[in-house]
Amino acid sequence: MILGAGPAGLVLGNLLVAAGIDCVVLERASRDRVRTRARAGFLAAHTVRILERHGLAEGLRRHGRPHATCEFRTDDGRFVLDYGALGRGERHTVYPQQDLVADLLGRYLAAGGRIRFETEAVAVRDADGPRPEVAVRDAEGRPGRWRSRYVAGCDGQHGAARRSLPPGAVRHHRDHGVSWLGLLAEAPPSLDAVGYATHTRGFAGHMARTPEITRYYLQYAPGRPADAWSEERIWDELELRMRAAEHGPLRRGRIVGRQVVDLRSDVLEPLRHGSLLLAGDAAGLISPSAAKGANLAVLEAEILAEALIDDLTHGDSVGLDRYSARCLTHIWRAQEFSQWMIRLLHSPSGAGGEASFHDSLRRARIDSLRTSRSQQDWFAEHYVGV
Ligand code: RFL
Numbered sequence: 001m002i003l004g005a006g007p008a009g010l011v012l013g014n015l016l017v018a019a020g021i022d023c024v025v026l027e028r029a030s031r032d033r034v035r036t037r038a039r040a041g042f043l044a045a046h047t048v049r050i051l052e053r054h055g056l057a058e059g060l061r062r063h064g065r066p067h068a069t070c071e072f073r074t075d076d077g078r079f080v081l082d083y084g085a086l087g088r089g090e091r092h093t094v095y096p097q098q099d100l101v102a103d104l105l106g107r108y109l110a111a112g113g114r115i116r117f118e119t120e121a122v123a124v125r126d127a128d129g130p131r132p133e134v135a136v137r138d139a140e141g142r143p144g145r146w147r148s149r150y151v152a153g154c155d156g157q158h159g160a161a162r163r164s165l166p167p168g169a170v171r172h173h174r175d176h177g178v179s180w181l182g183l184l185a186e187a188p189p190s191l192d193a194v195g196y197a198t199h200t201r202g203f204a205g206h207m208a209r210t211p212e213i214t215r216y217y218l219q220y221a222p223g224r225p226a227d228a229w230s231e232e233r234i235w236d237e238l239e240l241r242m243r244a245a246e247h248g249p250l251r252r253g254r255i256v257g258r259q260v261v262d263l264r265s266d267v268l269e270p271l272r273h274g275s276l277l278l279a280g281d282a283a284g285l286i287s288p289s290a291a292k293g294a295n296l297a298v299l300e301a302e303i304l305a306e307a308l309i310d311d312l313t314h315g316d317s318v319g320l321d322r323y324s325a326r327c328l329t330h331i332w333r334a335q336e337f338s339q340w341m342i343r344l345l346h347s348p349s350g351a352g353g354e355a356s357f358h359d360s361l362r363r364a365r366i367d368s369l370r371t372s373r374s375q376q377d378w379f380a381e382h383y384v385g386v
Helices: 007-018 031-036 045-053 058-063 097-110 231-241 293-314 318-345 352-371 373-384
Strands: 024-026 065-067 070-074 077-081 092-094 114-116 119-125 133-138 143-147 151-153 170-186 194-197 204-208 214-220 254-269 276-278
Touching (some): 007 097, 007 293, 045 092, 058 097, 077 373, 097 114, 204 231, 214 231, 318 373, 352 373
Antiparallel strands (some): 065 092, 070 077
């Protein structure tokens, strides 16, 4: 039984069905909501290799666009890193997460996979035994129960899997004290690169999604409502922080999506509790500063699928025993890089000597990225890698 039809749950479902393993996905949202929820867009080379390996990359091969440059704009000018020519020489593929999810869902259903939409998992019980139970309720609130051999908790950061962990489970967490206003603009990209701007008024970011839609981010006062600023105010603020007066205007358009993203990270340890296994955002939440969340979700889903297939078809449980440790190695490396990105792009709030000390460290970090080839190689390897 798989809880959640995001990237983690649907990659897992596809791999299990392809191996002839009977499974069902329980998904709280409607089919339309699942197929249209805009979130990530930058897929790492490793993620694309996983999807290709399992015949799940047709859509992204056809419509995804390679991406390999990022541009930093600071008080000291701007510089472009051609990260595709640095480090391991790998690129991102820009492909909206909702399109990937729609592809994965289409393949899963075509292969005979079963899914129940508008079915919310409420709790996972008896995970310490061989027949765990998932209590659910449907859209009308009617209760139900499912039993299976294993439950994969792929239901994100607010899902039932996390709520059902036994008392010994550890949650390592950090609130970075920074919020972003995440925006989707009906406008073509303004730069050929991912744009990162640091400014005394706060960070601003630019990320291509499609030729018609661009994602922007603005550092935003924590707690301020998403609709506090008018569209004009948003574009003025983006242009100011991205120094449009010096580097050229942004291509404006209607803001079609906005949400406040509080930069938070957590990791649950271990990822396995008997018959309940966590993957994707349910296993660990990573701030979007380094665009790692969806990539980790796909990686963990493949590791989990292989472990479940070994166990259920060959009676070999070594993969399941090692699942948590294997994933945690990747998760912590991604967390470390994401934390480094947060410190590259923001200065802690506050005043006085301590704030100016951190701000000077941040400038030194950017300067070293601008001038040191070995630092650039390190950045490229971690920025595109998982
Ligand atoms: P998802 O995608 O959240 O899917 C979980 C699914 O579970 C369902 N669900 C339940 N179903 C049944 N019962 C319950 N009780 C349930 N509770 C929830 C939900 O409806 C949903 O369908 O988790 P998954 O599969 O682990 O995938 C994780 C990624 O979605 C996430 O990490 C990324 O979107 C993070 N992220 C980015 N990651 C990248 O790799 N690259 C990016 O460029 C990137 N940009 C972003 C992002 C996340 C963002 N937000 C919204 C925080 C940009 C943003 C703004």
